[in-house]
Amino acid sequence: MADQYRANAKRGEVSFSTLQQQLIILGLLDASRYVACEIHAVATEPSHFHVLASWRGERSGMLVSNSLRGRVKRELNTTEHRRWLARDASRRQVKSRTHFEHLMETYLPKHGGLKWNQQQGIYE
Structure with missing residues (x-):
């Protein structure tokens, strides 16, 4: 499936530099204040990133995700203008404490890239 995705891509694969990984993390943390969500952790790789976030209220995961992704795109565009993110992000819901802890x-x-959590801040 990944091979098919790459074959269909109009631009080359993204490779986030360390600076771009840091921009992703800082952008998500800043955006969380405006989106009214809590970021628990972020993990990056040169090819992708994951965000573990929670929020209260009736907002959909899609709305929160789109807001956070929009901020990440704006941050990354300060380094280079291109399509940075796939159209559809995974919005898998964490439904249990066991899953969250895992x-x-x-x-x-x-x-393998930069990471962030509430206890350690940014780390490798």
């Missing part, structure tokens, strides 16, 4: 303690820390 993401926080195992899955996200395994990523």
